[in-house]
Amino acid sequence: MIEISNLEKSFDGNQVLKGISCTLETGKCNLLLGGSGTGKSVLLSCVVGLMKPDLGSITFDGTVYTNSKVDIRQEIRRKIGMLFQGSALFDSMTVAKNVEFPLQMLTPDMSLEERRDRVEFCLKRVGLENAGNKMPSEISGGMKKRVGIARAIAPNCTYLFCDEPNSGLDPATSIKIDELIAEITHEYNITTAIITHDMNSVVGIGDHIIFLHQGKKLWDGNKEEILNAQVPELREFIFSSSLVRAAKRVEEEDGPQGLEHLAAEPLSEV
Amino acid sequence: MLKIFGSFVLFLYNMVTRTERIRVLWNRFIEEATLIGVNSIFIVGIVSAFIGAVTCIQIAYNLTNPLIPKSTIGYMVREMTILELAPTITSIVLAGKVGSSIAGGLGTMRITEQISALEVMGINSTSYLVLPRILASMFMFPLLVILAMALSILGGYLAGTLSGVMAPQDYIEGIRTDFIPYNIVFALIKAVVFAFLVSGISAYKGYYTEGGALEVGAASTAAVTNSIIAILLADYVLAAVLL
Ligand SMILES: Nc1ncnc2c1ncn2[C@@H]1O[C@H](COP(=O)(O)OP(=O)(O)OP(=O)(O)O)[C@@H](O)[C@H]1O
Numbered sequence: 001m002i003e004i005s006n007l008e009k010s011f012d013g014n015q016v017l018k019g020i021s022c023t024l025e026t027g028k029c030n031l032l033l034g035g036s037g038t039g040k041s042v043l044l045s046c047v048v049g050l051m052k053p054d055l056g057s058i059t060f061d062g063t064v065y066t067n068s069k070v071d072i073r074q075e076i077r078r079k080i081g082m083l084f085q086g087s088a089l090f091d092s093m094t095v096a097k098n099v100e101f102p103l104q105m106l107t108p109d110m111s112l113e114e115r116r117d118r119v120e121f122c123l124k125r126v127g128l129e130n131a132g133n134k135m136p137s138e139i140s141g142g143m144k145k146r147v148g149i150a151r152a153i154a155p156n157c158t159y160l161f162c163d164e165p166n167s168g169l170d171p172a173t174s175i176k177i178d179e180l181i182a183e184i185t186h187e188y189n190i191t192t193a194i195i196t197h198d199m200n201s202v203v204g205i206g207d208h209i210i211f212l213h214q215g216k217k218l219w220d221g222n223k224e225e226i227l228n229a230q231v232p233e234l235r236e237f238i239f240s241s242s243l244v245r246a247a248k249r250v251e252e253e254d255g256p257q258g259l260e261h262l263a264a265e266p267l268s269e270v
Numbered sequence: 271m272l273k274i275f276g277s278f279v280l281f282l283y284n285m286v287t288r289t290e291r292i293r294v295l296w297n298r299f300i301e302e303a304t305l306i307g308v309n310s311i312f313i314v315g316i317v318s319a320f321i322g323a324v325t326c327i328q329i330a331y332n333l334t335n336p337l338i339p340k341s342t343i344g345y346m347v348r349e350m351t352i353l354e355l356a357p358t359i360t361s362i363v364l365a366g367k368v369g370s371s372i373a374g375g376l377g378t379m380r381i382t383e384q385i386s387a388l389e390v391m392g393i394n395s396t397s398y399l400v401l402p403r404i405l406a407s408m409f410m411f412p413l414l415v416i417l418a419m420a421l422s423i424l425g426g427y428l429a430g431t432l433s434g435v436m437a438p439q440d441y442i443e444g445i446r447t448d449f450i451p452y453n454i455v456f457a458l459i460k461a462v463v464f465a466f467l468v469s470g471i472s473a474y475k476g477y478y479t480e481g482g483a484l485e486v487g488a489a490s491t492a493a494v495t496n497s498i499i500a501i502l503l504a505d506y507v508l509a510a511v512l513l
C-alpha cells in the first residue's frame with residue numbers, strides 16, 4: 001500500500017498539485033483519472049521519485065520515501081516497475097535485451113540461465129514470445145507497451161506504475177493491455193497505479209479510482225460507485241464519453257439495465 | 271555563466287558518485303570506445319592526410335629561397351602537424367562527429383523518457399550513460415590523434431614527392447631533424463583535454479534537453495559549437511602553460 005499525504009508541487013509559481021492525499025491499495029488497480037493537464041503525470045513522477053514534491057509525504061508499505069536516505073530510496077526504487085507513456089524502451093537494444101536489462105543491473109547474482117528463463121517467462125506472459133530478437137523500432141505501439149510491461153515486471157516488482165498504458169491504441173488493443181495489467185496485479189498481488197482518461201479502463205479494471213481535477217483529489221471509490229458519484233466535475237468527465245452518454249440514454253428510455261449492461265458485457269467479450 | 275558552470279560541475283560530480291559496478295562500466299566503456307573509434311577513423315584519416323598534403327605544398331610554395339634546404343619543408347610539416355594540426359583539427363572534427371552523436375543520443379533518450387526509465391530502476395543514469403562516453407572519448411581521441419599525425423606526415427610525403435617539389439630523401443631527412451619527443455606528449459595531453467571537453471559539454475547539453483525532436487537538434491548544434499569554442503580556448507591555455 002502506498003500512502004500519499006498532502007502532496008504539493010509547483011513549477012515557477014504555477015501550483016500543479018494542491019495538497020493531494022490518497023492511498024494506492026495493494027492487489028488492486030488504482031486508477032488516477034482526470035482531464036489533461038490536471039497533474040496526473042506530475043503526481044506519478046513524485047511518487048516514483050523522478051520529481052521532488054515541495055510538501056507532503058509518500059510512504060511505501062510503511063517506509064517513508066520522500067526525504068529519506070539514498071539507500072532507502074534505492075531499496076524502494078528497485079521494487080518499482082514503470083510503464084511510460086511512450087513506452088521508453090531502450091532503442092539500442094533488442095526486445096529481449098530490454099526485458100533482461102533490469103535483471104542484469106539489479107540482480108547481478110542471477111545466473112545467465114535464470115535470467116534467460118525469466119526473460120522468456122515475462123515475454124510469454126505478455127504474449128510476445130516470438131518478438132525477442134526484434135528491435136523496438138520494428139514493433140508496433142501496442143507491442144511496445146507489452147514489452148514495457150514485461151520489462152517492468154521482470155525483476156518481480158512490488159509496485160507497478162503505468163502512465164496512460166492505452167493512449168494511442170485502438171479500443172480492442174487497449175482493453176487487452178488493461179486486462180493484462182489487471183491480471184498481473186491480481187496474480188502477483190502488487191500495488192498498481194494507472195493513469196488514464198479512458199472510460200473503458202474505468203469500467204473495465206477500476207478496482208479503486210481516484211479522480212483528480214486541477215491539482216486536487218475530488219473523489220475516490222470503485223467502478224460501481226463512480227456512476228452514481230455526485231461530484232459535478234466527475235459527472236461532467238464521465239458523461240463526456242459519448243459511449244457512456246448513449247448508455248445513459250438507454251437507461252433513461254429502457255429502465256435501469258443500460259449502464260450495468262455497458263459496464264459488464266460488451267467489454268469482456270472483446 | 272557561473273550558474274551553468276556550477277551545474278556542469280555538479281553534473282560531473284553526480285556521475286562519479288554512486289557509480290555502477292565496474293564490470294557494467296567496463297562493458298559500456300568498450301561499447302562506446304568501439305563506436306567512437308569505428309565511426310571516426312575514416313573521417314579523421316581523410317582530413318589528416320589532406321591537411322598534411324596541403325601543408326606540405328603550401329610551405330613549398332612559400333619557401334623559394336635557394337639557401338634554405340628542401341628538407342626544411344619536411345621538418346615544418348612534422349612540427350605543425352604534431353604540435354597543432356593533428357590534435358586540434360582532429361578534435362574539432364571529432365567535436366562534430368562524436369559531440370553531436372553524444373548530444374543527439376542522450377537528448378533522444380531524455381525526451382523519450384529512457385533516462386527516466388533508468389532512474390526509476392534505481393540506476394544512476396549519468397554514471398551509466400555519461401561516464402563511459404567521457405572515458406571512452408578520453409581514451410580514443412589520443413589514439414585517433416596518433417593516427418592523424420602519422421597520416422598527415424604521410425600525406426605530406428606523398429604530396430611533396432608526387433608533385434615533384436622535393437625528393438623523398440629530403441622529406442625523410444626533414445622529418446628526422448631535431449625531433450623533440452615532448453611534443454608528442456604535449457599533443458596527447460591536448461587530445462585528452464579536448465576529449466574531456468567535447469564529451470563532457472556534449473553530454474551535458476544532451477542530458478538536459480527539454481522538449482521534443484526540435485530541441486534535440488538544437489542541443490546537438492549547441493554541443494558542437496560550444497565544444498569547438500572550448501577546444502580553441504583550451505588550446506591557447508595549454509600552449510601558454512605547457513610550452
Ligand atoms: N517539468 C515541468 N515544468 C513545468 N511545468 C510542468 C512540468 N511538468 C508538468 N508541468 C505542468 O504541470 C501541469 C500538469 O501536467 P501533467 O503532465 O501532470 O498533466 P497530466 O494530468 O498528466 O495530463 P495528460 O493527461 O495530458 O498527460 C501542466 O500544466 C504542465 O504545464
Ligand SMILES: [Mg+2]
Nearest residue numbers: 040041042163
Ligand atoms: Mg500525462
